[in-house]
Amino acid sequence: MPELPEVEVVRAGLEPVVTGAVVTSVVVREERSLRRHGGPAEDFAERLTGRTMLPPLRRGKFLWIPLVPRGADEHPDALLVHLGMSGQVLLRDRTVEDRLTRIRVDVDSPGHGPLRLAFVDQRMFGSMALDRLVPTGVVGERVPAQVAHIARDPLDPRFSDAAFLAALRARRTGIKRALLDQTLVSGIGNIYADEALWAARVHYDEPAAALGRVRAARVLAEVRLVLARALEEGGTSFDAQYVNVNGASGYFSRSLRVYGRQGEPCPRCGRPIVRERFMNRGSHLCPRCQRRPSPLPPVPLAEV
DNA sequence: ACACAAACCTGCCGGC
DNA sequence: TGCCGGCAGGTTTGTG
Numbered sequence: 001m002p003e004l005p006e007v008e009v010v011r012a013g014l015e016p017v018v019t020g021a022v023v024t025s026v027v028v029r030e031e032r033s034l035r036r037h038g039g040p041a042e043d044f045a046e047r048l049t050g051r052t053m054l055p056p057l058r059r060g061k062f063l064w065i066p067l068v069p070r071g072a073d074e075h076p077d078a079l080l081v082h083l084g085m086s087g088q089v090l091l092r093d094r095t096v097e098d099r100l101t102r103i104r105v106d107v108d109s110p111g112h113g114p115l116r117l118a119f120v121d122q123r124m125f126g127s128m129a130l131d132r133l134v135p136t137g138v139v140g141e142r143v144p145a146q147v148a149h150i151a152r153d154p155l156d157p158r159f160s161d162a163a164f165l166a167a168l169r170a171r172r173t174g175i176k177r178a179l180l181d182q183t184l185v186s187g188i189g190n191i192y193a194d195e196a197l198w199a200a201r202v203h204y205d206e207p208a209a210a211l212g213r214v215r216a217a218r219v220l221a222e223v224r225l226v227l228a229r230a231l232e233e234g235g236t237s238f239d240a241q242y243v244n245v246n247g248a249s250g251y252f253s254r255s256l257r258v259y260g261r262q263g264e265p266c267p268r269c270g271r272p273i274v275r276e277r278f279m280n281r282g283s284h285l286c287p288r289c290q291r292r293p294s295p296l297p298p299v300p301l302a303e304v
Numbered sequence: 305a306c307a308c309a310a311a312c313c314t315g316c317c318g319g320c
Numbered sequence: 321t322g323c324c325g326g327c328a329g330g331t332t333t334g335t336g
Contacts (some may be wrong), residue, residue: 002329035312061330084330086314100314123313125330173306182331191331239316242329259329280309282327 002061002083004153004187005230006242006250010089011058013245017091017115018065019051021107024114025049033102033121036080037129038147047130048079048105057143060153060186063089064144066133076133079105081119082279085128090118091245103128120212122241153187154224155231165216168208175211175219176204176283188223191236191259194284196222203290210293221283229255258284 002098019074019161026048028041031155037044052068064078081089094106094116103119133142152159178184180195197204199222202215230236234250243249262275267284275282
Protein backbone atom coordinates (compact mmCIF):
# COMPACT_ATOMS: atom_id res chain seq x y z
CA MET A 1 0.00 0.00 0.00
CA PRO A 2 2.26 2.59 -1.23
CA GLU A 3 1.51 6.26 -1.06
CA LEU A 4 1.44 8.54 1.97
CA PRO A 5 -2.20 8.06 3.04
CA GLU A 6 -1.97 4.29 2.89
CA VAL A 7 1.30 4.24 4.85
CA GLU A 8 -0.12 6.65 7.42
CA VAL A 9 -3.14 4.38 7.86
CA VAL A 10 -0.72 1.60 8.75
CA ARG A 11 1.33 3.79 11.09
CA ALA A 12 -1.76 4.99 12.93
CA GLY A 13 -3.04 1.44 13.22
CA LEU A 14 0.22 0.20 14.69
CA GLU A 15 0.68 2.99 17.22
CA PRO A 16 -1.74 1.98 19.98
CA VAL A 17 -0.74 -1.67 19.73
CA VAL A 18 3.04 -1.67 19.35
CA THR A 19 3.93 1.21 21.65
CA GLY A 20 5.58 -0.39 24.66
CA ALA A 21 5.40 -3.84 23.08
CA VAL A 22 8.31 -6.23 23.54
CA VAL A 23 9.58 -8.38 20.67
CA THR A 24 9.48 -12.02 21.73
CA SER A 25 10.55 -13.71 18.51
CA VAL A 26 11.47 -12.95 14.90
CA VAL A 27 11.22 -15.31 11.93
CA VAL A 28 12.56 -14.32 8.51
CA ARG A 29 10.95 -16.57 5.90
CA GLU A 30 12.18 -14.62 2.91
CA GLU A 31 15.62 -13.06 3.04
CA ARG A 32 14.88 -10.85 0.04
CA SER A 33 12.42 -8.93 2.20
CA LEU A 34 15.45 -7.67 4.14
CA ARG A 35 16.99 -5.99 1.10
CA ARG A 36 17.34 -2.75 3.00
CA HIS A 37 18.91 -4.41 6.01
CA GLY A 38 22.68 -4.19 6.19
CA GLY A 39 23.36 -7.76 7.19
CA PRO A 40 22.05 -11.32 7.20
CA ALA A 41 18.67 -12.42 8.51
CA GLU A 42 20.23 -13.83 11.69
CA ASP A 43 21.62 -10.41 12.51
CA PHE A 44 18.18 -8.85 12.00
CA ALA A 45 16.45 -11.42 14.20
CA GLU A 46 19.04 -11.36 16.98
CA ARG A 47 19.20 -7.61 17.23
CA LEU A 48 15.42 -7.18 17.18
CA THR A 49 14.46 -9.90 19.66
CA GLY A 50 13.92 -8.63 23.17
CA ARG A 51 13.63 -4.99 22.15
CA THR A 52 10.86 -2.63 23.26
CA MET A 53 9.00 -0.57 20.66
CA LEU A 54 8.32 3.16 20.78
CA PRO A 55 5.51 4.99 18.91
CA PRO A 56 5.83 4.47 15.12
CA LEU A 57 6.81 7.40 12.91
CA ARG A 58 6.55 8.11 9.21
CA ARG A 59 8.12 10.32 6.59
CA GLY A 60 6.64 10.15 3.11
CA LYS A 61 6.21 6.45 2.34
CA PHE A 62 8.78 5.29 4.90
CA LEU A 63 7.56 3.98 8.23
CA TRP A 64 9.68 3.10 11.25
CA ILE A 65 9.29 1.94 14.83
CA PRO A 66 12.03 3.39 17.06
CA LEU A 67 13.38 0.92 19.61
CA VAL A 68 14.38 1.53 23.21
CA PRO A 69 18.21 1.36 23.23
CA ARG A 70 19.62 -1.64 25.08
CA GLY A 71 22.33 0.35 26.80
CA ALA A 72 22.84 4.05 27.47
CA ASP A 73 25.75 4.29 25.06
CA GLU A 74 24.23 2.23 22.28
CA HIS A 75 23.35 4.00 19.05
CA PRO A 76 19.57 4.49 18.77
CA ASP A 77 17.96 2.42 16.05
CA ALA A 78 14.58 1.55 14.58
CA LEU A 79 12.67 -1.14 12.75
CA LEU A 80 12.30 0.40 9.30
CA VAL A 81 9.52 -0.60 6.90
CA HIS A 82 8.95 0.31 3.28
CA LEU A 83 5.89 -1.27 1.68
CA GLY A 84 7.11 -0.94 -1.89
CA MET A 85 4.32 -1.78 -4.31
CA SER A 86 2.58 -4.59 -2.50
CA GLY A 87 3.75 -4.71 1.11
CA GLN A 88 1.43 -4.92 4.08
CA VAL A 89 1.93 -4.87 7.82
CA LEU A 90 -0.81 -6.88 9.50
CA LEU A 91 -1.53 -7.34 13.17
CA ARG A 92 -2.71 -10.86 13.71
CA ASP A 93 -3.25 -13.65 16.08
CA ARG A 94 -0.13 -15.82 16.13
CA THR A 95 -2.03 -18.80 14.76
CA VAL A 96 -2.73 -17.19 11.37
CA GLU A 97 -0.37 -18.28 8.62
CA ASP A 98 -0.15 -17.65 4.91
CA ARG A 99 2.43 -18.11 2.20
CA LEU A 100 2.94 -14.41 1.44
CA THR A 101 4.11 -13.62 4.97
CA ARG A 102 7.79 -12.87 4.50
CA ILE A 103 8.74 -11.82 8.04
CA ARG A 104 7.05 -12.47 11.39
CA VAL A 105 7.71 -10.26 14.38
CA ASP A 106 5.93 -11.58 17.44
CA VAL A 107 5.35 -9.10 20.24
CA ASP A 108 3.80 -8.89 23.66
CA SER A 109 1.70 -5.74 23.67
CA PRO A 110 0.93 -4.05 26.98
CA GLY A 111 -2.71 -3.44 26.01
CA HIS A 112 -3.34 -6.24 23.53
CA GLY A 113 -1.32 -9.20 24.74
CA PRO A 114 0.53 -11.59 22.47
CA LEU A 115 0.30 -10.62 18.80
CA ARG A 116 2.05 -11.07 15.50
CA LEU A 117 3.27 -8.27 13.29
CA ALA A 118 3.24 -9.93 9.87
CA PHE A 119 5.11 -8.39 6.95
CA VAL A 120 3.22 -9.62 3.91
CA ASP A 121 4.52 -8.71 0.47
CA GLN A 122 3.53 -10.35 -2.79
CA ARG A 123 6.02 -8.68 -5.11
CA MET A 124 8.81 -8.17 -2.59
CA PHE A 125 9.61 -4.62 -3.63
CA GLY A 126 9.09 -3.66 -0.02
CA SER A 127 11.33 -4.57 2.87
CA MET A 128 12.11 -4.30 6.53
CA ALA A 129 15.43 -3.39 8.09
CA LEU A 130 17.09 -2.42 11.31
CA ASP A 131 18.57 0.99 10.75
CA ARG A 132 20.36 3.44 12.97
CA LEU A 133 18.69 6.76 13.73
CA VAL A 134 20.54 9.91 12.71
CA PRO A 135 19.89 13.56 13.67
CA THR A 136 17.94 15.70 11.19
CA GLY A 137 19.12 19.10 12.31
CA VAL A 138 15.94 19.72 14.28
CA VAL A 139 16.71 19.38 17.98
CA GLY A 140 15.69 15.97 19.31
CA GLU A 141 14.56 14.70 15.92
CA ARG A 142 16.09 11.60 14.36
CA VAL A 143 15.25 9.55 11.29
CA PRO A 144 16.63 6.26 9.99
CA ALA A 145 19.82 6.73 7.97
CA GLN A 146 18.02 5.40 4.90
CA VAL A 147 15.41 8.13 5.24
CA ALA A 148 17.85 11.00 5.66
CA HIS A 149 17.72 11.96 1.97
CA ILE A 150 13.90 11.90 1.83
CA ALA A 151 12.22 15.30 1.96
CA ARG A 152 9.50 16.09 4.46
CA ASP A 153 5.97 15.40 3.25
CA PRO A 154 3.23 18.01 2.87
CA LEU A 155 1.40 16.80 5.99
CA ASP A 156 4.54 17.28 8.13
CA PRO A 157 4.12 20.42 10.30
CA ARG A 158 7.73 21.33 9.52
CA PHE A 159 7.22 21.12 5.76
CA SER A 160 8.12 24.54 4.33
CA ASP A 161 5.79 25.66 1.56
CA ALA A 162 8.07 28.58 0.73
CA ALA A 163 11.16 26.39 0.44
CA PHE A 164 9.31 23.84 -1.68
CA LEU A 165 7.93 26.49 -4.05
CA ALA A 166 11.38 28.05 -4.36
CA ALA A 167 12.85 24.64 -5.17
CA LEU A 168 10.17 24.10 -7.82
CA ARG A 169 11.11 27.40 -9.47
CA ALA A 170 14.73 26.25 -9.63
CA ARG A 171 13.84 22.88 -11.16
CA ARG A 172 14.38 22.37 -14.85
CA THR A 173 11.95 19.52 -15.12
CA GLY A 174 8.26 18.81 -15.54
CA ILE A 175 5.87 19.22 -12.64
CA LYS A 176 4.89 15.55 -12.30
CA ARG A 177 8.54 14.49 -12.25
CA ALA A 178 9.09 17.01 -9.49
CA LEU A 179 6.09 15.80 -7.48
CA LEU A 180 7.31 12.22 -7.68
CA ASP A 181 10.86 13.15 -6.65
CA GLN A 182 10.94 12.05 -3.01
CA THR A 183 13.98 14.20 -2.31
CA LEU A 184 11.95 17.31 -3.18
CA VAL A 185 8.66 16.43 -1.52
CA SER A 186 7.78 12.99 -0.22
CA GLY A 187 4.71 10.83 0.01
CA ILE A 188 3.27 11.50 -3.45
CA GLY A 189 3.00 8.60 -5.89
CA ASN A 190 1.38 8.05 -9.24
CA ILE A 191 -2.24 8.14 -8.05
CA TYR A 192 -2.12 11.32 -6.01
CA ALA A 193 0.14 13.12 -8.48
CA ASP A 194 -2.44 12.58 -11.22
CA GLU A 195 -5.32 13.53 -8.94
CA ALA A 196 -3.67 16.73 -7.68
CA LEU A 197 -2.62 17.85 -11.17
CA TRP A 198 -6.15 17.31 -12.46
CA ALA A 199 -7.57 19.32 -9.55
CA ALA A 200 -5.10 22.13 -10.22
CA ARG A 201 -5.72 21.95 -14.00
CA VAL A 202 -2.03 21.49 -14.72
CA HIS A 203 -0.54 19.20 -17.37
CA TYR A 204 2.00 16.68 -16.10
CA ASP A 205 4.75 17.90 -18.42
CA GLU A 206 4.42 21.58 -17.62
CA PRO A 207 7.90 22.85 -16.68
CA ALA A 208 7.94 23.27 -12.91
CA ALA A 209 9.83 26.53 -13.14
CA ALA A 210 7.31 28.00 -15.60
CA LEU A 211 4.24 27.41 -13.45
CA GLY A 212 4.32 30.77 -11.74
CA ARG A 213 3.74 31.33 -8.05
CA VAL A 214 -0.03 31.16 -8.11
CA ARG A 215 -0.37 27.93 -10.06
CA ALA A 216 2.52 26.29 -8.19
CA ALA A 217 0.87 27.14 -4.90
CA ARG A 218 -2.38 25.75 -6.26
CA VAL A 219 -0.68 22.45 -7.11
CA LEU A 220 0.72 22.18 -3.60
CA ALA A 221 -2.66 23.00 -2.08
CA GLU A 222 -4.35 20.31 -4.19
CA VAL A 223 -1.65 17.78 -3.27
CA ARG A 224 -2.25 18.45 0.39
CA LEU A 225 -6.01 18.30 -0.04
CA VAL A 226 -6.05 15.00 -1.89
CA LEU A 227 -3.62 13.39 0.58
CA ALA A 228 -5.71 14.54 3.53
CA ARG A 229 -8.99 13.41 1.96
CA ALA A 230 -7.58 10.02 1.05
CA LEU A 231 -6.31 9.62 4.59
CA GLU A 232 -9.78 10.38 5.96
CA GLU A 233 -11.21 7.65 3.75
CA GLY A 234 -8.63 5.13 4.91
CA GLY A 235 -6.55 5.30 1.72
CA THR A 236 -7.04 3.94 -1.79
CA SER A 237 -7.70 0.23 -2.23
CA PHE A 238 -8.30 -1.32 -5.63
CA ASP A 239 -8.15 -4.83 -4.23
CA ALA A 240 -7.22 -6.71 -1.08
CA GLN A 241 -3.58 -5.78 -1.60
CA TYR A 242 -3.87 -2.39 0.06
CA VAL A 243 -5.21 -2.69 3.52
CA ASN A 244 -4.79 -1.41 7.05
CA VAL A 245 -3.23 -3.40 9.89
CA ASN A 246 -6.48 -5.31 10.31
CA GLY A 247 -6.70 -6.23 6.64
CA ALA A 248 -9.50 -3.76 5.84
CA SER A 249 -9.59 -1.73 2.61
CA GLY A 250 -9.84 2.06 2.33
CA TYR A 251 -12.56 3.78 0.37
CA PHE A 252 -10.81 6.55 -1.53
CA SER A 253 -10.92 4.72 -4.87
CA ARG A 254 -14.54 5.92 -5.06
CA SER A 255 -13.31 9.50 -4.92
CA LEU A 256 -10.66 9.28 -7.62
CA ARG A 257 -11.39 11.72 -10.45
CA VAL A 258 -8.94 10.63 -13.14
CA TYR A 259 -6.72 7.78 -11.94
CA GLY A 260 -7.84 4.59 -13.66
CA ARG A 261 -10.80 6.42 -15.23
CA GLN A 262 -9.61 6.64 -18.82
CA GLY A 263 -12.59 6.81 -21.16
CA GLU A 264 -14.92 8.13 -18.49
CA PRO A 265 -16.07 11.76 -18.65
CA CYS A 266 -14.03 14.41 -16.84
CA PRO A 267 -16.05 15.31 -13.71
CA ARG A 268 -15.49 18.98 -14.55
CA CYS A 269 -15.97 19.34 -18.31
CA GLY A 270 -17.21 15.98 -19.59
CA ARG A 271 -14.38 15.32 -22.05
CA PRO A 272 -13.16 11.72 -21.82
CA ILE A 273 -10.22 11.20 -19.49
CA VAL A 274 -7.17 9.87 -21.30
CA ARG A 275 -4.30 7.71 -20.13
CA GLU A 276 -0.87 8.44 -21.54
CA ARG A 277 2.47 6.76 -21.17
CA PHE A 278 4.84 8.99 -19.19
CA MET A 279 7.88 8.07 -17.13
CA ASN A 280 7.17 4.41 -17.93
CA ARG A 281 3.82 4.47 -16.17
CA GLY A 282 0.30 5.62 -16.84
CA SER A 283 -0.63 9.28 -16.52
CA HIS A 284 -4.32 10.11 -16.37
CA LEU A 285 -5.59 13.53 -17.32
CA CYS A 286 -8.33 15.56 -18.95
CA PRO A 287 -7.03 16.85 -22.29
CA ARG A 288 -9.26 19.93 -22.09
CA CYS A 289 -8.71 20.96 -18.46
CA GLN A 290 -5.00 20.15 -18.55
CA ARG A 291 -3.56 21.58 -21.74
CA ARG A 292 -0.16 20.38 -22.85
CA PRO A 293 2.32 23.22 -22.43
CA SER A 294 3.73 24.84 -25.53
CA PRO A 295 7.42 24.02 -26.03
CA LEU A 296 9.81 26.45 -24.38
CA PRO A 297 11.09 29.12 -26.76
CA PRO A 298 14.71 28.63 -27.78
CA VAL A 299 17.24 30.48 -25.68
CA PRO A 300 18.55 33.50 -27.66
CA LEU A 301 22.14 33.02 -28.80
CA ALA A 302 23.22 36.16 -26.99
CA GLU A 303 22.49 34.52 -23.64
CA VAL A 304 24.51 31.37 -24.26
C1' DA B 305 21.19 18.52 -13.17
C1' DC B 306 18.55 15.86 -15.47
C1' DA B 307 16.50 11.86 -18.30
C1' DC B 308 16.17 7.25 -19.00
C1' DA B 309 16.41 2.34 -18.51
C1' DA B 310 17.04 -1.45 -15.83
C1' DA B 311 16.87 -3.95 -11.72
C1' DC B 312 14.34 -5.86 -7.92
C1' DC B 313 9.36 -9.36 -8.01
C1' DT B 314 4.52 -11.84 -8.40
C1' DG B 315 0.01 -12.20 -10.11
C1' DC B 316 -3.85 -10.91 -12.81
C1' DC B 317 -6.14 -9.84 -17.04
C1' DG B 318 -7.27 -9.75 -21.90
C1' DG B 319 -6.29 -11.49 -26.40
C1' DC B 320 -5.29 -15.19 -29.36
C1' DT C 321 -7.51 -24.50 -21.84
C1' DG C 322 -3.00 -22.44 -22.13
C1' DC C 323 0.41 -19.26 -23.40
C1' DC C 324 2.01 -14.48 -23.90
C1' DG C 325 2.33 -9.66 -23.51
C1' DG C 326 1.00 -5.93 -20.79
C1' DC C 327 -0.22 -4.07 -16.61
C1' DA C 328 0.26 -2.72 -11.39
C1' DG C 329 0.28 2.23 -6.05
C1' DG C 330 8.03 2.10 -5.43
C1' DT C 331 13.10 3.01 -4.95
C1' DT C 332 17.76 2.54 -6.27
C1' DT C 333 21.52 2.43 -9.37
C1' DG C 334 24.04 3.08 -13.37
C1' DT C 335 24.67 5.43 -17.84
C1' DG C 336 24.65 9.18 -20.88
